[in-house]
Each structure stands twice: as C-alpha cells, then as structure tokens.
Amino acid sequence: MTNKILALKYRPQEFKDLIGQEIMAQTIINAIKLGKTPNAYLLTGIRGVGKTTTARLIAKALNCQKNENSKLVCSSEKFCPTCQEIINSNHIDILEMDAASKTGIDDVRELIENSKYSPTSAKFKIFIIDEVHMLSKQAFNGLLKTLEEPPPSLKFILATTEVRKIPVTILSRCQRFDLKRVSVDQLCAHLKMITVKEKGKISEDAIKLIARTSEGSVRDSISLLDRALISQSINESKQVEEPDVRKMLGLADKSKIISLFKEVLSGNEKDALKVLDELINNGLDAKNFLNDILEILYIFSRRINLGPIKKDMSISEADVQMIDQYSKDIDMQDIGLFWQLTIKTIDDLRVVGNENLSLEMFIMQLTHLKNIDFRKEILNIENNNNQLSNENLVGKKIEDKPRETNIPNQIKNQLKSTNQIMTDPVKSYSQDNLSNKNEITSFQDLVVRAIKEKEIELKYDLERNVKLVSFNKGKIDISFNEKLNKNFIKNLTEKLLLWTGERWIISLSKNANAKSIYEKNQEDRSNKIEEFKKSKTAHDIQKAFPDAKLIDLSEEE
Numbered sequence: 400m401t402n403k404i405l406a407l408k409y410r411p412q413e414f415k416d417l418i419g420q421e422i423m424a425q426t427i428i429n430a431i432k433l434g435k436t437p438n439a440y441l442l443t444g445i446r447g448v449g450k451t452t453t454a455r456l457i458a459k460a461l462n463c464q465k466n467e468n469s470k471l472v473c474s475s476e477k478f479c480p481t482c483q484e485i486i487n488s489n490h491i492d493i494l495e496m497d498a499a500s501k502t503g504i505d506d507v508r509e510l511i512e513n514s515k516y517s518p519t520s521a522k523f524k525i526f527i528i529d530e531v532h533m534l535s536k537q538a539f540n541g542l543l544k545t546l547e548e549p550p551p552s553l554k555f556i557l558a559t560t561e562v563r564k565i566p567v568t569i570l571s572r573c574q575r576f577d578l579k580r581v582s583v584d585q586l587c588a589h590l591k592m593i594t595v596k597e598k599g600k601i602s603e604d605a606i607k608l609i610a611r612t613s614e615g616s617v618r619d620s621i622s623l624l625d626r627a628l629i630s631q632s633i634n635e636s637k638q639v640e641e642p643d644v645r646k647m648l649g650l651a652d653k654s655k656i657i658s659l660f661k662e663v664l665s666g667n668e669k670d671a672l673k674v675l676d677e678l679i680n681n682g683l684d685a686k687n688f689l690n691d692i693l694e695i696l697y698i699f700s701r702r703i704n705l706g707p708i709k710k711d712m713s714i715s716e717a718d719v720q721m722i723d724q725y726s727k728d729i730d731m732q733d734i735g736l737f738w739q740l741t742i743k744t745i746d747d748l749r750v751v752g753n754e755n756l757s758l759e760m761f762i763m764q765l766t767h768l769k770n771i772d773f774r775k776e777i778l779n780i781e782n783n784n785n786q787l788s789n790e791n792l793v794g795k796k797i798e799d800k801p802r803e804t805n806i807p808n809q810i811k812n813q814l815k816s817t818n819q820i821m822t823d824p825v826k827s828y829s830q831d832n833l834s835n836k837n838e839i840t841s842f843q844d845l846v847v848r849a850i851k852e853k854e855i856e857l858k859y860d861l862e863r864n865v866k867l868v869s870f871n872k873g874k875i876d877i878s879f880n881e882k883l884n885k886n887f888i889k890n891l892t893e894k895l896l897l898w899t900g901e902r903w904i905i906s907l908s909k910n911a912n913a914k915s916i917y918e919k920n921q922e923d924r925s926n927k928i929e930e931f932k933k934s935k936t937a938h939d940i941q942k943a944f945p946d947a948k949l950i951d952l953s954e955e956e
Contacts, residue, residue, distance in 0.1 A: 419581035444578030447618030580615025649684035866913035
C-alpha cells in the first residue's frame with residue numbers, strides 16, 4: 400500500500416476545492432460554460448498557491464465527458480474516464496512540460512510539431528507548460544505564432560512564478576489570471592480540516608504558526624503540517640504544540656525576541672547577548688530571526704503611531720501586553736535606525752561565514768544605537784551655552800570700561816566675535832544646526848565640512864584611507880585600508896551627530912572595487928597627463944625640448 404504525502408493527497412480535484420481563488424475559479428467556469436475560452440491561459444502567483452492544479456482543473460473542465468452528455472455523472476465521488484485519466488497524469492492528449500528542464504528551441508519545436516495533430520480521444524489537446532519563464536529567448540520566439548493562432552482543438556496553459564521575465568509578446572497573447580496568496584484564516588481552517596481527517600493532534604497555536612510561516616502558500620502549509628503530524632505519530636497520545644513547531648522550523652520564540660528587545664532598550668548588552676545565546680542553542684536560524692526582528696519593529700511602530708494592538712493570528716495576547724509595556728522606551732527614530740541596521744545585517748549574512756557572530760555584532764550595535772541619546776546631548780550643549788551667556792552678561796560691564804582702548808585691535812575683534820556668539824548661543828547653535836542639516840548630502844560635503852571644522856585627522860582619513868561604497872541620508876557604507884584610524888567610525892559618528900543633529904549608521908563593506916578620493920584624484924591626474932601627451936602641444940614641447948619629462952599638469956585660474 401502506497402502512502403501519499405498530504406500535499407498530493409488533498410490536492411483539489413474540482414474548482415470548488417480551490418482555496419482563496421474563488422473569483423478566478425468562477426470566471427473560468429463561466430467562460431467554459433459560455434464557450435468563450437481563450438487560446439492560451441497564463442497562471443501566475445507564488446509557489447504552492449495552485450497554478451499547476453488550476454491548469455489540470457481547466458484541462459478536466461474543457462474535456463469532461465459530462466459536457467457532451469449531461470446525463471453522465473462526473474464528481475469527486477466518481478469521475479468520468481477522461482477526468483480520471485487526467486488525474487492519474489496518463490491522458491494522451493494532455494501534455495505537461497517542465498520548462499525548467501526543457502528550455503531550448505528544440506523542445507518547443509517538438510511541441511509545435513505535436514500541435515499539428517488532432518486530439519486522440521479528448522475534445523481539446525492541451526499543453527501545460529510549467530515555469531514557462533525559464534524558456535530561452537529563441538524558445539519564446541518559436542512559440543509566438545502557434546500561441547497566437549493555434550489549431551481550434553489546441554489550448555495552451557502557461558504557469559509561472561516570475562511573470563516579469565516573460566516577454567510582452569507572450570503576455571499579450573494570453574488571458575492572465577493572478578492567483579493570490581491565501582490568507583492565514585483560510586489556511587488555518589484548511590489545516591484543521593486535514594488534521595481532523597488524518598486524526599492528528601495539534602494545537603491551534605501550532606496551526607496558526609504553520610499558516611503564518613507558509614506565507615500564503617497552501618502546499619507549503621500542508622507540507623509543514625505533514626512534518627508536524629509525523630513527529631506526533633510516534634507518540635500518538637502527545638499533542639503537537641507551538642514550541643515543537645518552532646523547533647522543527649528553526650524559529651525563535653517571539654516572546655523571547657521581545658524580551659531581547661527589552662534588554663536592548665534598557666542598554667543591558669550582557670543580558671541581551673545571554674538571551675541571544677539561548678535562542679542560538681535552541682536551533683535559531685539567523686535569517687528567520689532577523690525577519691522576526693523586522694516584524695516586531697513593525698508591530699512597535701503600529702503601537703506607537705496607531706495605538707493599542709488588537710490580538711490577531713500573528714501575535715498572542717501575552718506578546719501584545721509585552722509590546723504595550725516596552726513601547727514606552729522606544730520612539731520612531733530608534734525604530735528607523737533599528738530597521739536599517741537589520742536590513743544591512745540580512746545583506747551581510749550572504750558574505751559572512753559565521754552567522755552567529757554577525758547576530759552578536761548586530762545586538763551590540765542595536766544596544767549602542769539606543770544608548771546614543773541625541774536629545775540629551777543637544778540639551779547639554781544648550782545648557783552650556785546658557786551658562787556662557789550668563790557669564791557674558793556679568794562680564795559685559797567690565798568690557799564697557801575705558802581700559803578697553805588699550806587692547807590691541809586683533810584682540811578686540813576676537814572679543815567682538817566671541818560676544819556675538821555668546822549673546823544668543825542657543826539661537827546661534829540652532830540656526831547653524833538647521834542650516835547644516837541640508838549641507839551634508841554627499842561624501843564630498845562631508846569632507847568639506849571636516850575641513851571647515853578643522854578636523855584635520857578626520858579629513859585625512861576620509862580622503863586617503865576610506866573608500867566610499869554608497870552614501871545615503873543617515874547611512875554611509877565604506878570599505879577601508881589598513882592605515883585607517885581604529886577610532887574612525889566612533890569619531891565620525893559623533894561628528895555627524897553634532898553637525899547634522901541626526902544619528903548616522905556607518906557600515907563596513909567588502910567591496911574591493913571601491914576607491915578613496917586620493918586614489919581617484921591620482922587616477923584622474925594620470926589620465927589627464929596621458930591625454931595631454933597625445934595632444935599637439937605636448938608633441939611641440941617634446942620636439943623643442945627632447946629631454947623634457949612631463950611631471951604634472953595644473954589649470955590656470
């Protein structure tokens with residue numbers, strides 16, 4: 400006795416069994432009843448939502464013997480011979496081709512040759528091409544004419560997960576149906592039905608977790624349920640719980656991740672790393688963990704902006720209470736920075752060998768970002784300026800005395816400019832800060848600002864030791880050479896905070912093609928010299944002075 404996997408065992412055999420695709424199913428049924436079927440169907444959607452299943456259902460509906468003989472019974476209890484052969488994948492007139500393995504023009508040419516012959520026993524000959532976007536350009540071109548004007552008894556059904564890769568000339572010849580992701584509620588109901596039929600024992604929370612993890616894919620959700628029920632079948636008295644499914648999938652407990660956030664928001668780096676170690680020891684998957692972080696950041700932002708969160712399929716009541724409690728310690732600026740850093744860490748996982756070390760660095764960076772209190776620093780600056788202003792008011796009477804005439808002019812000017820700054824220090828700082836917020840919009844602006852502020856060491860590193868990879872507002876990606884000051888990132892972050900009033904993320908990249916400003920200038924200089932050597936002026940100079948060597952070029956101002 401053969402045992403089918405649940406995904407095949409519970410594959411829909413009628414349009415009414417399709418989950419979450421009711422509108423599409425009704426449209427296709429109506430078109431078949433009215434005899435207004437297109438030459439070619441194009442079914443698109445993510446994996447596991449029913450593209451190939453729908454293609455087979457269309458083939459059955461077009462060729463069902465019940466269409467010719469209304470007295471004939473054809474249903475899930477007893478299918479007609481044609482439908483049964485299609486279900487068993489052995490009907491001679493229904494040809495399925497996997498374009499992932501047959502991508503060339505020769506495969507399509509064979510298909511076109513077969514299209515010339517009439518169907519043997521069915522009403523329509525049907526070609527189902529799965530993953531059609533994998534066909535080569537030549538294969539698509541070979542398919543165009545037949546797809547536009549096929550024989551009356553031929554229908555094409557194309558299925559793909561990457562519709563944007565299909566040429567427009569193919570799309571315009573097909574009737575397109577987009578199969579949507581199935582909602583968590585519908586998946587949960589379907590999984591419960593299967594569990595009852597299979598006499599399995601699994602908790603509702605575990606089913607919800609499986610439904611969320613499958614991301615709208617019916618096949619994925621049934622496959623995960625199959626795995627969970629197999630683990631339960633060894634001990635039939637035990638019910639599969641949510642923690643069991645989390646361990647099976649390598650997912651972190653969401654409540655533990657929220658607890659991790661509590662430690663990060665409190666600045667407890669050691670405790671945060673302890674929670675992370677515990678999650679890693681429980682089989683944490685790095686990418687899933689970071690995606691969970693993004694989800695929790697999103698929930699925090701909703702809590703801050705839209706008020707209390709309602710309990711739904713994606714979050715438990717206990718998690719809602721924890722988020723309500725901890726959302727008081729985080730604001731949207733923190734969430735924005737955390738979000739950017741999480742996205743960057745996900746990208747870094749592709750090039751980093753040890754994922755766990757990346758996660759530890761990620762947690763330490765989160766704690767560091769939270770500990771930078773921008774408002775406090777600005778307040779301290781304003782308080783210091785107020786203190787200077789008060790001292791200036793006391794000293795002003797002394798400066799008004801006739802003795803002042805004995806002070807040299809240079810010192811007078813210095814005192815005058817100092818007094819201007821001290822008279823309204825808060826206004827001076829805030830105006831300068833506001834005007835500077837729009838100044839640093841490029842890496843060159845940053846270098847110019849370092850020169851203006853007389854940060855000589857910082858300017859030297861920016862020009863010679865730092866290689867810019869990308870520059871965006873609030874975020875700079877760099878690579879560097881071995882001569883870079885070890886405190887460079889810390890110094891630059893502090894200066895950017897002071898100059899712009901915003902916290903910036905400085906991230907390191909392994910881009911080997913990036914060049915420093917100095918290297919670019921040297922390269923430009925060499926190119927200009929080489930270009931000048933080819934000019935008529937250079938030839939005339941070389942002719943007049945045969946022993947002369949061109950060392951440098953300078954533009955006359």
